[in-house]
Amino acid sequence: MEQPSLARRQQTGRTLLLLWAAGPIFELPVVALVISSFPKVAAAAVFGSAGSQAVAFIALLLVLVGVVLAWVGFSGAGVRRSLAVLLWIAAGLLAVLMLGFLTDGSWAGAAVLVAHSAVATAAIGWLLLRRPAR
Numbered sequence: 275m276e277q278p279s280l281a282r283r284q285q286t287g288r289t290l291l292l293l294w295a296a297g298p299i300f301e302l303p304v305v306a307l308v309i310s311s312f313p314k315v316a317a318a319a320v321f322g323s324a325g326s327q328a329v330a331f332i333a334l335l336l337v338l339v340g341v342v343l344a345w346v347g348f349s350g351a352g353v354r355r356s357l358a359v360l361l362w363i364a365a366g367l368l369a370v371l372m373l374g375f376l377t378d379g380s381w382a383g384a385a386v387l388v389a390h391s392a393v394a395t396a397a398i399g400w401l402l403l404r405r406p407a408r
Contacts, residue, residue: 287405291344294401297394298337301387306330308384318381320374321367329371330388333364333395340398344405354402361399368392 306327309316316323340361348354369392375385 287401288345291341291398291401291405294394294397295337295341298334298391298398301391302330302334302337305384305387305391315381315384318375318378318384320371326371329364329367333368333391336361336364337395337398340402344398344402347405358399358402361395361402365392365396365399368395 309319309323309326309330316326319326321329336357340357343354343357368388372385372388372392375381375388
């Protein structure tokens with residue numbers, strides 16, 4: 275079987291990267307807005323209103339930095355590994371936030387958005403390590 279060319283693999287990797295990044299980029303600001311706008315949602319948030327918004331925005335910032343570094347093929351292995359670990363920590367914090375919304379029971383929509391963002395954040399960390407450096 276014929277191996278795909280390097281250009282084809284890079285194109286596929288970039289498409290995957292954009293697909294995984296779309297969720298957190300659109301969902302995390304919505305979750306932060308919902309937490310700040312509705313007091314009942316803020317009461318259900320595990321980290322409180324300000325803490326949950328901070329988790330969402332820090333995760334969003336890490337996702338954006340991770341996507342940019344993976345896109346350009348940043349060659350610093352230590353930076354890529356460190357950022358991947360930070361992305362995985364952010365994914366864990368998002369999962370805790372999601373569990374808080376699920377245990378409350380009335381904010382399942384917010385829980386679904388946060389759950390998808392947590393999985394996508396972890397996947398971006400994995401892609402950051404898998405993409406070849408230039």
